[in-house]
Amino acid sequence: MATLQENTRGAALMMCSMAAFTLNDACLKAISTEWPLFQTLTVRGFVTVILIAIMAAVMGAFRKGIAKGDWPLVAARVGAEIGAAYFFLTALINLPLANATAILQTLPLTVSLAGALFLGELLGWRRMFAIVVGFVGVLLIVRPGADGFNVFSIYALFAVGFVTVRDLVTRRLSPDTHTMAVTLLSAIGVFLWAAAFSTTIEWAPFTSRSIWLVLGASLFIIGGYVFSVMVMRVGDISFVAPFRYTALVWALVLGFVLFGEWPSILTILGALIITGSGLFTFYRERRIAEREKVAAA
Incomplete structure (x- = not known):
């Protein structure tokens, strides 16, 4: 059990992580008015691969590397990362920042559901109900069949599917595989894929x-x-994880300040429902973990 000081530090780091990811999304959305997607991913990928390689070297990733039996899983993870990058960034360019971010916040729910379906993880009726309620929140944002329906909301849902696959595959990696080695290979995969497709388009000026x-x-x-x-x-992690939803706050603020976007009441309601469902899921997982500790003792 971590101390209050450690939990506070973890919460601050999680909020910084969400702020950084959302600021990255805002930069990519802003540059979409000048550059095509594949050019953006190629240039960003080149810089990112260099920076991640430096980090991986410092953290000893090249010494530990990838465990022999994990290579098929790593390959699947790279493929899922490519799919997630394409679908999410395409949605991001064509949707308000808060809408795309809110749909992505269903990840804890989809990972829990997929873990129960494909990995045999236990999922009680309370968490199952929370997942169903969370998907109702998604429908309020996507609103299929409504006049304001945007097909790129479906792209965001495809992105959620790919990230869910990525996270499930990551769970199966052995402890002998270094995290930064996997991150570097994923970054290289996205860069090479984007670079290949960038040869089919006309590059915009720098x-x-x-x-x-x-x-x-x-x-x-x-x-x-x-x-x-x-x-x-x-x-x-049960204390820190809920702070991932601060990404929605960043998305609302940046979307309004940078792009003049403000989501509809239904979108905000859907985001609140997704957040509440996710928080309840984290709460139940924490209670179950505590109960298992007591039983083991």
């Missing part, structure tokens, strides 16, 4: 604005990775 935005996106995504690794090493 301006001072686009250069600063892509550098900002690269630094913010690295910051998000660093903070997300640090947060796993301090505090109780």
